[in-house]
Amino acid sequence: MKNRNIIFHVTKQYMKLNRRRTAITFIGIVFMVILMTCVFAGKRTVLAYLDKVAALDKGNWFVAAYDLKPEETEKIRDMEETTLMGCSEQLGVLEFPQTGNVEEKPYLDVKAYSPESFEMVNIELTEGRFPENKNEIILSDSVIKDGSGIKIGDTISGDFFTRTITVTEEGHTIGFPFFGIELEFNETADVPANFPAVGENNPFREDHIPNGLAAEYTVVGIMKRPVFEDVSGACYPALTAMENNLPLSDTLNVLLRFDPEKVDYERQYVEKIEEIAGRDIETESNDLLLTFSLMSDDETMGDLIMFVTVFFTVFIMAASVILIYNVFNMSFAERTRYLGMLASVGATGKQKRQSIYYECFSLLIPAVPVGILAGTGVIKGGMELLKPWICDIIDLVKPGSAKKLPVTIDAGAGEIALIVIMCVITVMISALIPAIKISKTGPVECIKSGTEKTKNKRFKTKKSLLEKGRPELLLAVNSTGRLKHLTKGIIRSVTVFAVLTVTTLYGAQCVIRIADIKTQDSGWLPDTSGYDYLVITENDTFDQVMDLVESSDATDNITPEELSPVVGLGVFRDKISDEYFEAYKYTLSQFPDYNEEDWIKQEENGLYDIIGVEAIVVSDDDFKAIAAAGDSDMSIASSPEIPSVLLYNKMQFTTDHTFIIGSSANYKFTEVKALYNASKGETIDLVDDFSPDKTAVQVKVAGLIDEKSIKGRIILTADEPYIIINRSTQKQIAENMDSARMDYNIKSILFNYEEKNDPDLIKKLGDLSEKTYISVIKCVGGEVYGNLKRAIAGIVKTLAYCFTALVSVVCLLNLYNSVRGRAAERTRETAMLRSVGMTEKQLAKMHDLENVFLIGKGLLIAAAVSAVLILFLQYALMNLFGNASFTVPYLLCAGIAVFIYAAAAVFTRICTRNTGNAELIEKIRRERI
Template sequence: MRNIFSEITRRTMGQNRTRTVVTIIGVILSTAMVTALAVFAGSMQHFLVQHTIAMEGAWHVDISGMTREELAEVLADDRVEKASVLYELGYVPAREEDGICHLVASRDETAWEELPVELDAGRLPETEDEILIPYDGIWIAGQEAHVGDVLAIPMGRYVSETGETQKSWELVRETSEEAGRAGQYVEGQTQSFTVTGVYKEMAEMDFGSARFDAGYMLLTGGRDIPDQDENGLYCRAFLEMKKPGQADGFIADWVDPSDGRNRLEGVSWSRHDSLLRWQGVFRSERYIQFIVGMLGTLLAVIMVGSVSLIYNSFSISLRERTAQFGLLASVGATRKQLRKSLRFEAFLVSGLGIPLGLLAGVAGSAVTLHFIGGGLTAFMYGYEGEIPVQIYPAALLLAAAFAFLIVLVSVWIPSRRIRKISPMDAIRSTKDIRIRPRDVKSGRLTGKMLGLPGMLASKNYRRDRKKYKSTVVSLTVSMVLLMTAALFTIYLTRAGGTILDPPKYELEYTLFLSGSQGDEQTTGDVRKLLENEPGVEEVWMYKSIYLSIPVEENMLNEEYSRIHSWSEEDHPDGKVPFTCPAIVLSDDEYQEFLKEQGLEEPDAGAAADGADGTDDTVLKAVYYDQMQVYDEENETYSQVPVLSDEVKKRPLAAGIYRAEETPDGGQEMTFEEKLQVEFDQETMQLPEKYDAQGRVDPIMILSERQFEQYRSLMRDGTEGESYFAEFNIRASDYRTVGADLQEKLEEKEEWDGIFYTPAADAEMNRQAVAAIQVLCYGFIALISLIALVNVFNTMSTNLMLRRREFAMLRSVGMTGRSFRLMLGYECVIYGLRSLVYGTILSLLISFAFWHFTSRAGGGNEFIFPWPWFAAAVAGVLLIVGITMAYSIGKIRRMNIIDELRKE
């Protein structure tokens, strides 16, 4: 409803277009930041959920080894939305000499729909007498199977000593170390099947691997539930809950024996962690605390920054309209009406800024995903795809409500001043400027050192503290916003890298070398082949060796001993066969690494034993001794040393373990010493290019010279001098490049090596790290814009409010140089104060982030990134300089007489 107060508010906003526009921009940016984060996170989450479902299925809990009766009880649970069921039909031998059997199974209609099978050849089976095989030429009942073949195969089962039918995970190949664990095979009725197709390895899709302990899985086309027969075969169900959060309660009720109330016994089960993670279900309360703490701190800083930006605008509006409010109050306007006038301005700003902010946030997320979607999918999955924008109405409503709350808080703070201002004080503006002789008195040193401009700057700061406090607060908040963005990125990325531990390289090739003269030629040929492969972006090669060093078990960390679990047979001499890997860098890389770590080259200045002043039989090495372990009780990751101080800084025997026959026909391990090793200097970081994923051992870092020293001591005609050449390969389209490289390397029969694709095994971790990085960089960009607008709005408006003061100074003869010096000194005053406050607040925020990440296992190192801090200070000062130049330019163009006449 229009009234005189709303009309005055509209007219005032129109007369102060710059401030109004800047305020609306502040609301737009605040809304856009929250909206963009919500839309981007929602789009990423939706994409990752849908991709996981497409690759692995929508199930939440997998239970294997149930009877038909147990399955019926499980399906009657109200929490189960749907089930995809796989039924065991029997086992069929491959061929007699293999000693293995394949499992023949059928799936119900839901399983064929929800857990799709990708074909390599042929078609899907449609009836119960048609079958799919895992690869062409597989042996079934003593015959090779190909697409189109009709096979007559006996269907049997395994039974235990008690006559019970055994389950698939209870069976192992008879050629394994646990031979005899499989029960007796009982042959059943022979059935005929037609091979219709070959399916791809389902282990990649994680819902019913093609291979299990007993053999491979053969799928028939039956869609109906098979009748219960006397064989007592089992079934496997992939269950989807109505709500993902119900999965853990269901597991506790049915299958988890640790909870004590499980209804099913003797079954195998798994939880679909990869899907539940993206659906927001975490098993660890510490991770929930970590996410809530990090996001809570982030949103609190965003809110403070947004409130600061918008509050400054309304506070300045109140200062501009103080005399106006005094006149309105003198003619009968109540304080409630005056506050409504200010709130009406807030509604107008919100009505324009929030919708535009929502559109800007959605558009920004859409543009970002359009340009980086292909790169993200390539990083996560090895192929370029598209990430569609997913807009959740609830997220938009929350973003709008959050932005409106910020505006209301920003208005409420300055509107309280209206209640404390009398009409006469408002008209005279006596509340804005308070002059007390003691407060505005400046020291003699200020006048002597800085002259009249410095003295005026000091007095200006003291006589109108509220105005200058708003500038100091604005600069401090802007600096803290930039530091928060940097700290959030660093801590979250480090936590993701520590907890998720994604590989640095997409592909790896390990070449086994025997120590012959042709090793260098072979290594060069392999490297040339890899570097010439289209799509390969980088190849980094290093050599690696493994040194056996017998030590007392109490010289090693207990956690390390638990992971390696040596038995008494492994160390009959009372020492454990500790094996320490070593990586060999080129001489240039080695010297650069020592320089980066501030270390000296080993053997430098050592006591002379050999002709050249060093002991040639002692290999002194730089080493890294930090092992990442997970504490299940506290649910945290930590870095712990492996070696005790008794092991370090002294020569240790190193050599080869050999198996020798004993008189009774057995074998005994004996150790033959070849050289001595000394852990000389410890480094707290590994070489930057080295990928230490999954590492649980200390690592030595050697030079080529030390490697040759090692080879010369080990060379005695034995296998002891063999070593490895490790090739780390970076490729964006790693699936295509990896398939081509693997084929080419397999053709080189003279090369003895293993090709590996770590990126494929760490897709989930890569997804999380990629999402973290993109969210952080987008957050930094938006925070920087808010900081820029915040400083510009506060400083430019405060300077414009002092037009009469500046006009008076110019009228009495202040030169342009003195004028600029005065403003420059003022900038120094509140710049220094902002620096102090900003540093303290940044340290507190860094402590908060450190607290949450350390509790979740993201590392225990407190971080204060001084380069980022210097960049934040420089950025804020640059914005101040630009704003000052802009405001001074406008002030110089103003007419002195006109400004002095204004009231």
């Protein structure tokens, strides 16, 4: 014990004498703890915050199950996976004589809620209190906004009923596809509470069927309009209390939250509920909350977050290991001298190892609390940076809701323990090699310092450099080539710095690319960028609509577009590439119920002999402009006599838009880069896939195009094959095929609108749309998806830049320590060069050349390592997501290389600056600084 105390005492004195090196090591370890805190506690904080924000939409429930028996709900409550359950009961519809909107909202839709349900559905009161018994009720504030004079303390009473509709006129078939209702004469169906009010002069009537329940309620509160209120329905929502979870009827509905540690995904939990019920039951998922809680049936998001967590953790450990290892390795000579003296008086190899571990842990112990506290501050600051982007995403679903939530750090004992464990492992790995190395060095070698490993080696001196008058280059070559134990630290530092920054920023770019693809809307529209409204109309009404828009004082930037769809066309299989079929089969294979034998049978039955294509018809001028922007034969594209087509040569398959009935799959994206097996100038057949005889028209391929060719004219996400034809070709096709379908023309008008100058314009267009085919669309699609993409890109970039900045601090400390350590080891050498007349300018030139050699070597190694990691990232992300194309940011890599060289040059100047001739002799005498 006494010997150990001596070892520790000497180590402590050594640390005090080398305060700068000790401080750099301590700061490096603190930043390691900060980064670990950001990864583990930060991940939990972000996910917990997203969980709270997502709960603002529908509530903090995962699954809703309907029409369960009371005894079944008790069994579900007792499941070990269930953490919270709220019960509700649909009591029925009640007449509402106090309504302020008699024609459209004459009823109340009354539900009974347990106390848990009020909490789980985020019911907020504007006045009053929650109901406490079955005779009290709260109403939506829509009642007040619509003009009702009802107030707290008033009573509502009546008999509950079910609404039905019955067709009353012969020869009428009434369909309400949104509600799944289709009725013929004299048929009756129940309608839900959100069914609109039935007025007079309809071919059907509404009846009220009593359900046997009655109530008299006292109004005790007014709630904000709940998320489940349908503004188009005939009922206002009203809520009463369920006493002791005892229903008045035979069925209950439940809201459920389960333990993520015991349930892998939502469907697994639903299947257990159905086992209890012994039948298929109707369920609803809180998709936004499940997605942010990583409990969605699509596991892609959870896998991606896990991958990023592991990836960042490994990077942090790598940077920290190199920093701490370099510190101990650069100070090896000094350390061996004082430990050698102790070894000469009996210190064992084990005790020398303990010296290294003592120094590590004496720095780690205070660094852990400092790093965790600083890390929580970084997380808090990072969350404030991320909050605007998160709010932008949630505002697309529930505007303004996310801004209400304060940011709180969410890190439990598990996260703190994991941080400590990972830091201890990192420090142990860092110190392992120096500790083993120093324990095996004998006393004599220790006293001699054991560093002059070059004395038995022979080196060739390039005297030609001296003869050519380039002594600085000669010295730079010799110093970097011979004293490799002094240069390895710098090369390692440069390599780690470049690898971490390049790979992190490349990974961020990949995630942004994935988010961009995932948020794309399928299909096509005119490019609405820069416009407020899009009006789609037929040829017959185009002039009328155009006159209305042009005559308004509120419109400007009016742009007519001639874009029409033609459906039902196809091309023969031999004109579609094998890449298309491979991508299609790959996408289908992601579904558990996919059977390759079914594909073979479908091929044998001719299902894939003709592949459907969707045609977009453009004006002749636009056709020529699009062709000119692609790989086209303009002599074909410009001729109105030649029926021609432009082939959009790319498409994508996703599991979102490809499906097998009754089966689901994790999200996968597959890009087809060469869709068509045809070239410009070739003749192909366009087939009427709807006709029994498969009528075909021959057209010339004017060219092959991509997204760059249609930019500014069409926004297209091609989840099926697309072609573009002009009006001339459309007319020639219509002459040989179903002319009503093939010659169907629509036109679009894009314009900007200042509502205050003509507030009735949109209403006039809407009134016109009731009489003819006109669709008035507010151009929010591009804005919404643009905001979503910008928000996701902002989150990813913020995280990537923050992580890169923190890692860069560790890497810069590492580089500075390596440069300083080498400069310290060469103090005597530098002093001797000055003593024989070497000028500061020559020394600076020699150091610059050394940096070129060392940093160049480090960057070459970094390029090789980064290439391997980038390939690994591509493989991992493609395995998780699909075969999207990712580009390497070469310009960014060049910028990082320049920054590293500049940092090394600055550090070299700082560490090798001359302190005056008075210390020259002292420096020559010194063996170590």
